[in-house]
Amino acid sequence: MKIIQTKIPDVSKENIDQSKVVLADNIIQNVYPLFDEVYQGKIGHIDEIKKRLQNKKRIVNEKKENLEQLMDEYEREKKVSKLLSRIEKLVDSGLVYDGSLKSQTVILLKVINKLSDDKLDHHLTETMQIIRKRFSRT
């Protein structure tokens, strides 16, 4: 054991309360800068995770845009599928074996994947009308 001289008052029965205050003040004086360090550390951590959050939000937005594009493509492909089914019905019922309608259908089939949405809608309506006419007679 080593006994050294300091400014901390020795504790005796008479000065016990005063000693407690002095000791507490000393602790606070030494500990407070450490709390500030902890506080600043937490503020720094907030900045860091805020950046991470922004980055994640950016990726989520990119994925969302990608999914929207895929959904549009899927909806378009569903329209193509519907139009093909209607053309199949027309072919099966023998409606497209005459000259002009046959060549129009062949052209339509060849360009079907390049048609705009509006054109697809137009052909869907047109084929539906032909099918209705054909089957309302029977």
Add this chain to the structure above:
Amino acid sequence: MKIEYPEKKRVTKEMLPQIVERIFAICKTDSNFPLKNKMTNVDERLTSIQKNIEKQDNLLQQSKTLNQNLVSRLTSLKNSNQELRDKLLDMLGSEL
């Protein structure tokens, strides 16, 4: 006067954050502790941002599953459309 015990295990610098954290845990139970509100606010902000990050992670996971599902459906639909288109062109006697 101070009594020093040389054989006493010295606290290493690496343990300082844990010690400060422990002292803070005790101090923050005191309503007069001035840093209490600031620290509580910072902790709340940290928790809130971390929750938001977890939410974004969940969204990313969901988008990954959705993407896989959609790509698979789209590929299948494209293939069946292609088959039907080829069949119809064949039936109408057109060269592909």
